[in-house]
Amino acid sequence: MDIYINGLGNISPQNTISSDNFLTDINEVNEKYMQVVQPVYKEYISPKALRRMSKIVRMGVVSAQIAMKEAGIDMPDAINTGTGMGCQADTEKFLKSMLDNNESMLNPSAFIQSTHNTIGGSIALGLGCNNYNMAYVHRTFSYESALLDSMMLIEEGQGNNILVGGFDEITEESYQIRARINLFKNSACNNLNVLNDNQPGALAGEGAVFSVVSNDKTENSYCKIKGIDMFFNPDNQEEIDTRINDFISRYNLSANDIDLVIVGKNGDKEYDVIYDNVCNAVFPESDIAIYKNLCGEFDTSSAFAVWAGSNIIKRQDIPEVMQHSKKRDGKIRNILIYNQHRNVNHSVILLSEC
Amino acid sequence: MEKLKVQIIEQLNLEDMEPSDIENEEPLFGDGLGLDSIDALELIVLLEKEYGIKVEDPKEGKKIFESVKTLAEYIESRKN
Numbered sequence: 001m002d003i004y005i006n007g008l009g010n011i012s013p014q015n016t017i018s019s020d021n022f023l024t025d026i027n028e029v030n031e032k033y034m035q036v037v038q039p040v041y042k043e044y045i046s047p048k049a050l051r052r053m054s055k056i057v058r059m060g061v062v063s064a065q066i067a068m069k070e071a072g073i074d075m076p077d078a079i080n081t082g083t084g085m086g087c088q089a090d091t092e093k094f095l096k097s098m099l100d101n102n103e104s105m106l107n108p109s110a111f112i113q114s115t116h117n118t119i120g121g122s123i124a125l126g127l128g129c130n131n132y133n134m135a136y137v138h139r140t141f142s143y144e145s146a147l148l149d150s151m152m153l154i155e156e157g158q159g160n161n162i163l164v165g166g167f168d169e170i171t172e173e174s175y176q177i178r179a180r181i182n183l184f185k186n187s188a189c190n191n192l193n194v195l196n197d198n199q200p201g202a203l204a205g206e207g208a209v210f211s212v213v214s215n216d217k218t219e220n221s222y223c224k225i226k227g228i229d230m231f232f233n234p235d236n237q238e239e240i241d242t243r244i245n246d247f248i249s250r251y252n253l254s255a256n257d258i259d260l261v262i263v264g265k266n267g268d269k270e271y272d273v274i275y276d277n278v279c280n281a282v283f284p285e286s287d288i289a290i291y292k293n294l295c296g297e298f299d300t301s302s303a304f305a306v307w308a309g310s311n312i313i314k315r316q317d318i319p320e321v322m323q324h325s326k327k328r329d330g331k332i333r334n335i336l337i338y339n340q341h342r343n344v345n346h347s348v349i350l351l352s353e354c
Numbered sequence: 355m356e357k358l359k360v361q362i363i364e365q366l367n368l369e370d371m372e373p374s375d376i377e378n379e380e381p382l383f384g385d386g387l388g389l390d391s392i393d394a395l396e397l398i399v400l401l402e403k404e405y406g407i408k409v410e411d412p413k414e415g416k417k418i419f420e421s422v423k424t425l426a427e428y429i430e431s432r433k434n
Contacts, residue, residue, distance in 0.1 A: 048388060051366070051368060052367065052392070101403070105399050106399070107365075107396060107399055108392055108395040108396060108399070109392055109396060112392065
């Protein structure tokens with residue numbers, strides 16, 4: 001069964017809120033981590049609802065609204081969300097309040113809003129949607145799991161228009177903790193030069209991307225999602241290459257049919273080499289693009305890659321800022337998104353023209 | 355009363371509101387300020403944290419939280 005992406009909403013460190021332009025006005029930052037460009041939330045959410053929402057809830061709710069509007073639907077048949085760390089700011093607020101007040105006089109709002117399913121719940125409450133609603137929290141498999149569930153719902157005939165999203169936020173505290181163990185870079189880094197930065201770790205980021213996936217092709221359809229695969233803790237490079245080759249052949253394609261590979265290189269030289277090895281061994285003839293120079297590293301950043309890949313297929317244009325190596329001039333029919341987190345969680349998503 | 359209004363605005367994150375926007379006798383819940391049950395919990399925490407007052411009887415709540423004026427009167431009565 002063909003599954004289409006019919007609407008997208010993206011709140012990221014770039015100017016991605018409007019679909020009029022596709023990565024033409026790039027934000028260059030020299031910071032420890034990348035933060036989203038926040039829209040005027042009042043244009044999307046009532047002040048009454050807005051006052052209790054933290055940044056990530058606002059990002060999620062608004063990007064979901066944008067995706068639904070673009071897809072032309074008022075009510076999704078299901079809402080699937082993925083997040084690695086959930087509502088970090090509210091969690092920190094609640095935990096700090098516990099410490100400050102010796103575990104008494106705790107504010108209920110931060111606790112209520114601190115759960116990983118807050119965004120899915122807030123979207124459903126706003127829409128009055130009582131349909132299937134699931135939140136996946138599997139570190140860097142979170143978004144992929146939500147997307148996989150959405151595809152399975154459609155294939156099983158349990159829904160036709162599924163709202164699926166991935167989101168994570170960065171806070172100073174969470175950054176500090178992860179920078180201390182070299183998961184993130186310790187000092188400021190230029191996002192557009194991230195691949196040449198010699199500090200250990202990745203450039204941290206954040207974002208929220210929602211899409212409407214459907215078995216109906218519409219005038220707004222971006223592309224088809226052919227499939228997803230996730231694999232864990234491969235033994236060696238050969239296993240990674242084999243797994244990706246097997247995944248592609250499942251859809252009667254060869255590596256040469258992949259016009260563009262979007263890889264998750266994030267400036268962590270220790271692990272970026274894995275992407276280079278895959279590109280050299282499996283995709284020597286394909287174009288290669290990067291995206292974490294635009295949004296930074298976060299657990300659900302592959303949602304940004306899906307947004308970028310969908311736009312590339314629809315517009316037949318690889319933005320210059322994403323180009324890593326260019327070898328082809330023809331039509332972009334198939335895009336493979338390959339992301340991995342420190343050689344533990346590996347995922348691939350296949351997008352095709354529709 | 356002004357101090358209490360500032361505390362309410364801060365505790366409930368009433369964005370873009372000034373103390374002068376809240377009438378002394380305006381209902382806090384329902385048609386007035388439009389607060390809800392979670393806000394009621396926040397107000398209970400505010401009373402305990404800022405004034406050391408515990409609302410022991412839940413039935414009292416409806417009367418105490420009717421307006422800023424009734425809330426201020428309640429705080430004064432407990433102080434005395």
